[in-house]
């Protein structure tokens with residue numbers, strides 16, 4: 001069952017389409033991340049779902065109930081959404097328990113208390129009920145914020161940059177914890193971030209946005225391995241393009257020699273380009289090598305070597321067993337990988 005369905009949504013600021021015929025489905029118990037460059041319309045999409053802005057056209061349904069189209073527009077408080085926004089801080093003058101119970105004013109005292117205890121157990125902070133927000137770490141505050149958003153059993157969660165204020169060292173542990181909390185609560189969510197790493201770690205599916213549209217939506221690994229356009233490929237990570245021609249569904253000929261596709265290639269007769277990421281290449285010392293090391297960066301377990309291949313710079317990792325000097329000739333070899341081949345249009 002779809003938990004959220006958006007069809008052909010349009011929203012304009014000053015006659016400029018910021019959301020442009022956007023369609024998106026989020027399934028039950030699924031976490032979908034909106035990922036895209038600054039200004040592509042991520043927050044505006046969340047605001048439209050929340051009911052904070054009224055779309056010009058298109059429809060939004062939650063749990064198969066229409067909440068926004070040309071005939072109906074439910075106000076935010078009737079949408080049964082949980083929200084956790086970057087600047088949606090906890091109330092400083094309320095305790096942890098009071099913050100979590102804040103949205104439960106209409107519940108009886110005993111059921112409110114039981115729900116707060118249940119949420120404290122879910123976020124694994126049962127002993128901190130009487131603390132105030134300033135007595136908590138950033139990660140604990142974020143867990144209380146998610147408990148507050150989940151307390152009144154929303155049908156859907158909206159999370160806007162929820163981890164951006166969290167220290168890098170503990171961020172990924174917190175991402176894993178909050179993911180588990182959302183999964184345990186069996187609620188679907190849309191999450192907005194600038195960070196690809198956060199998106200990969202937190203989401204079941206990524207929706208890559210550009211100029212108010214969704215370019216592609218898929219599971220993180222599938223999207224990374226099989227972007228449907230150069231734009232998505234480049235957005236998800238650095239790489240270089242190599243001229244290539246199709247030999248058969250397992251093999252291409254490229255500027256760097258034969259490339260074995262470890263997943264079958266779609267049938268194509270055309271020449272085109274492959275998008276090669278740094279980890280698809282390996283370097284070896286070679287006096288006759290056609291590439292030379294331009295720069296070297298030591299990162300503890302690995303060195304990163306900057307080389308020029310087919311007129312494009314790329315930084316390739318190598319472990320510390322093989323140390324190359326700056327200016328040393330090397331050969332770059334392609335490793336078998338799920339090939340991103342773009343036929344010439």
Ligand SMILES: Nc1ncnc2c1ncn2[C@@H]1O[C@H](COP(=O)(O)OP(=O)(O)OP(=O)(O)O)[C@@H](O)[C@H]1O
Nearest residue numbers: 013014018036037038039040041042043044045194
């Ligand atoms: N209140 C507003 N009035 C006019 N234009 C706006 C307003 N809010 C946002 N915009 C414009 O709408 C576009 C989309 O903004 P939005 O905040 O949705 O982008 P975003 O993808 O969330 O960006 P970021 O990652 O920087 O938060 C941007 O070009 C922005 O300048």
